[in-house]
Amino acid sequence: KQEVTQIPAALSVPEGENLVLNCSFTDSAIYNLQWFRQDPGKGLTSLLLIQSSQREQTSGRLNASLDKSSGRSTLYIAASQPGDSATYLCAVPPGMDAGNMLTFGGGTRLMVKP
Amino acid sequence: KAGVTQTPRYLIKTRGQQVTLSCSPISGHRSVSWYQQTPGQGLQFLFEYFSETQRNKGNFPGRFSGRQFSNSRSEMNVSTLELGDSALYLCASSLAGVEEQYFGPGTRLTVT
Numbered sequence: 001k002q003e004v005t006q007i008p009a010a011l012s013v014p015e016g017e018n019l020v021l022n023c024s025f026t027d028s029a030i031y032n033l034q035w036f037r038q039d040p041g042k043g044l045t046s047l048l049l050i051q052s053s054q055r056e057q058t059s060g061r062l063n064a065s066l067d068k069s070s071g072r073s074t075l076y077i078a079a080s081q082p083g084d085s086a087t088y089l090c091a092v093p094p095g096m097d098a099g100n101m102l103t104f105g106g107g108t109r110l111m112v113k114p
Numbered sequence: 115k116a117g118v119t120q121t122p123r124y125l126i127k128t129r130g131q132q133v134t135l136s137c138s139p140i141s142g143h144r145s146v147s148w149y150q151q152t153p154g155q156g157l158q159f160l161f162e163y164f165s166e167t168q169r170n171k172g173n174f175p176g177r178f179s180g181r182q183f184s185n186s187r188s189e190m191n192v193s194t195l196e197l198g199d200s201a202l203y204l205c206a207s208s209l210a211g212v213e214e215q216y217f218g219p220g221t222r223l224t225v226t
Contacts (some may be wrong), residue, residue: 003190013205042219044204044217046215046217100215103159
């Protein structure tokens with residue numbers, strides 16, 4: 001059974017810092033990995049999707065990497081801003097033919113202080 | 115292009131009642147998944163529908179059920195509500211297979 005862990009659970013940084021959020025998974029036979037952002041009481045916003053054949057994916061100040069062999073992904077946020085404050089979640093589907101049942105990590109709650 | 119919509123956004127129900135939540139996927143998306151989010155358990159998969167058929171089911175009791183219509187809209191139903199069913203219920207849509215999923219704003223269900 002796939003298990004997804006995110007460390008740290010919470011993070012507080014001053015504005016302008018570069019930061020790294022970590023995601024680890026136990027079963028490396030994943031098809032892709034998706035990073036989401038969730039603001040309090042709201043739905044999830046997709047940030048980046050990395051296919052299993054990719055090593056990195058970038059969108060603006062966000063960069064996500066994937067190392068299947070070690071069961072790890074990182075989300076790098078450059079020059080953090082107060083508007084980046086949210087909970088960040090990573091999720092993996094079980095496999096190519098198993099449909100869309102995502103297993104989520106517990107999330108990292110990020111606070112960026114002005 | 116319109117995103118995933120969920121109705122209603124907020125619900126308050128009493129123990130023992132039943133509730134139906136609705137999800138309209140992004141146009142052209144045929145897969146709809148449902149998730150329950152609680153502070154204690156995090157995000158947990160309920161079920162997934164694809165072309166009106168349930169393709170996957172999570173580890174939830176039979177009180178939780180769903181269906182999908184020919185226009186890909188989906189409903190989930192919870193019967194005999196319990197206090198522990200209070201949660202944010204999220205639905206997500208994707209084209210068909212294992213691709214990027216897009217989530218709706220959720221329905222906040224409170225059971226008193």
